[in-house]
Amino acid sequence: MTPATTGAEPMAQAVTRLRGAGLRVTAQRMAVLMVVAESLGHLDADTVRERAQQVTGRLSLQATYNVLHALTDAGLVRCTQIAGHPARYETERHDNHHHFVCCRCGDIRDVACSVGAAPCMEPQLPEGYLTQEAAVTFWGLCPGCQATAPAS
Numbered sequence: 127m128t129p130a131t132t133g134a135e136p137m138a139q140a141v142t143r144l145r146g147a148g149l150r151v152t153a154q155r156m157a158v159l160m161v162v163a164e165s166l167g168h169l170d171a172d173t174v175r176e177r178a179q180q181v182t183g184r185l186s187l188q189a190t191y192n193v194l195h196a197l198t199d200a201g202l203v204r205c206t207q208i209a210g211h212p213a214r215y216e217t218e219r220h221d222n223h224h225h226f227v228c229c230r231c232g233d234i235r236d237v238a239c240s241v242g243a244a245p246c247m248e249p250q251l252p253e254g255y256l257t258q259e260a261a262v263t264f265w266g267l268c269p270g271c272q273a274t275a276p277a278s
């Protein structure tokens with residue numbers, strides 16, 4: 127029987143991924159990486175800190191940001207900036223996906239890139255500019271908010 131990769135120990139996976147990215151393995155980095163990997167959603171730094179603290183013990187918000195930045199720079203975590211929201215963190219899967227944000231409740235959903243590889247759109251720019259990525263945010267109402275409030 128071949129061992130299922132999905133069943134692999136999260137801790138062992140975190141160590142492998144940190145080392146693979148050339149990062150020194152620390153308890154804080156492991157905890158933050160595991161918290162982000164376990165979440166299917168998009169976490170803000172405060173939520174990451176709260177959950178990581180349950181593994182490592184006390185973690186300051188600044189330390190959390192430092193770890194998140196290191197993981198983002200190393201390509202393990204993806205940081206998404208959405209206007210009016212704190213930065214959100216999720217596992218970097220290099221799938222070039224976009225986001226749908228509900229204007230009322232702030233629910234964030236992944237939207238598969240409809241084109242494929244980055245950059246999926248070519249903006250009109252003067253000669254000499256090189257576009258590497260397009261990050262699209264779709265705004266609207268989630269099903270729950272459509273049911274509870276009339277669209278304005």
Ligand SMILES: [Zn+2]
Pocket residue numbers: 228229230231232233267268269270271272
């Ligand atoms: Zn909503």
Ligand SMILES: [Zn+2]
Pocket residue numbers: 168216223224225235236
């Ligand atoms: Zn996402």
